[in-house]
Amino acid sequence: MMTFIKQHKTTAWLLALLAACGIAIAAADLAGNANKTCADAGLQGANTEMMTLDLVKQSESNPIDWQQERKLRKAIDAQDAKYQKLVAQAQNEIQGKGSVEAANREAGLACASDFKAASETYAAFWDQNNGITRAKLARQAGEARMKNAEMTFNELDSDRVAAYNEEMDKLAQARSEYMEEAKTDVSEQDRAAMKADLTPRINTLMTQGNTLVQNILSLIDQVKASTDSLASGDIGAITSCASTAVSGDGPMALLSPLTSLLDLVKSFISNLQSFSSDLESL
Known part of the structure; x- marks a missing residue:
């Protein structure tokens, strides 16, 4: 009888250990997929930041040195091109190992800082030329890029995602303020060019955003299903082990x-819809 009880306890502990291992494996797999989706969202956000900057056109009421403007803007573009490559590298690293390598994380954050500095120089140029809404737009794009990098190059984290969401909302507000001014301060030709250039890009980003929503919903369903299946054992030891893992690192x-x-991604889509409406009203 005692032998049977010992065997039963041993079996229960083995099953509990297997349950814990199953939770750990499931969590690692889901965490990698979640990090990859977060990086995908970061890339979409970066593209939205640049598309917003592409709204900036010559002022009719206060014409500025456009060659100087182009020079300063190219400095931002150069940092964005570098950033895009680093994000692509991060996506590959996550695909292979589940997270971003430390060296690439450091490079991504440094590049975002350089992007912000270039945006600040660009904003200062517009400040000096009485382009207040343009300066605000540029400055906010730099702030958003910093939060983008903190989200994209780290493990998925609620606070970092929320911080980026807040900055993107501020960027959307700055965009709306500039576009209201652009109705009377940007030439009809430039406004037509803005619509022709940006409308298809907005549509593409909205399609990508809807795909991201479906991917995230699928991951949420997988999290819930994994948790339910691993925590539903009849043996008390399994349930206890599973419950501990679920409430901690599971x-x-x-x-x-x-x-x-x-x-965040739903907010992206909402802001893009607003972007499209503002564009149509020009």
């Missing part, structure tokens, strides 16, 4: 940051 720990990421 799959359920991803639910909150994934929900924040979902909110």
